Amino acid sequence: MYPIRKTTMRTSTTLQKMTWLFAITTVAAVGAGYAAVAASSRLRSPTVVVTFNIEKVTADLTERADAEVKLRDLIMDIEEEKQAKFKKIEEVTTAIESASDADRALMEEQIDQLKLSALSFQRFSLSQIDVERSLMFRDLYQKIKAAVGEVAVENGYDLVLISDDNREIIVNPNMQVKREFQVREQIEVKRIMFASSQIDITEQIVTHMNLEWEKHSD
Incomplete structure (x- = not known):
């Protein structure tokens, strides 16, 4: 009976060691991955x-x-x-x-x-x-x-x-389209609200x- 108990305890200890080793390895790999991504982000030039x-x-x-x-x-x-x-x-x-x-x-x-x-x-x-x-x-x-x-x-x-930041919202009273829809349509197609003259x-x-x-x- 005693030898079997010792063997079981020894096996459990071994599994625990392997589990901890796997966890440490995983954490290290994830950390290395994040470090690589962070490094590449720092090296990449800003979008012009x-x-x-x-x-x-x-x-x-x-x-x-x-x-x-x-x-x-x-x-x-x-x-x-x-x-x-x-x-x-x-x-x-x-x-x-x-x-x-x-x-x-x-x-x-x-x-x-x-x-x-x-x-x-x-x-x-x-x-x-x-x-x-x-x-x-x-x-x-x-x-x-x-x-x-x-x-x-x-x-x-x-x-x-x-x-298109300098384009004004214009309403044409002679159009058959309602003024509300004219304004909303022009607002929906606008893409840039502000752009520096330096670019x-x-x-x-x-x-x-x-x-x-x-x-x-x-």
Whole structure:
């Protein structure tokens, strides 16, 4: 009986030692892990955050100005063609007064066709101008996005945000949408409440893009 009791006590003591050893090892491992994380946190550089005003960038781009010139040329060409169509209507309308009864019916039909053609051209031209402007701004946005990435990589910026802290809440009384919803919608889309001017890189982006545009233009 006694030898069995001694063996049991010896086994219990051994298990206790192993349990304590495992606990100490676990605590040491966890402590080492926390120490490693803390050390890496201390070694990691702070995140560099900058902002820019996308409206000002778009307005100050040389490429935008050149695109606007081309768009104005298109608008002038469309306007000239539209004026020519309406002038033709006036000419036929004037000529119909001295036309014979037989010719007058044909000329009235011609006037109706000319008016329909002029109105169709006017609607088409407005749509064409809208399409060209939308393509212009979409292209500029894509190029601004690419330029921001290039500037960020060159200067070590980790995060670049579009600043909207200067945008005021505006209510349009002529809209069918209730003023409350106009205000709430604008508040919901705002992202930055305050940004120091010291982290603004608007001019840096404009300079970068204008230099690149000059290279490609040459």
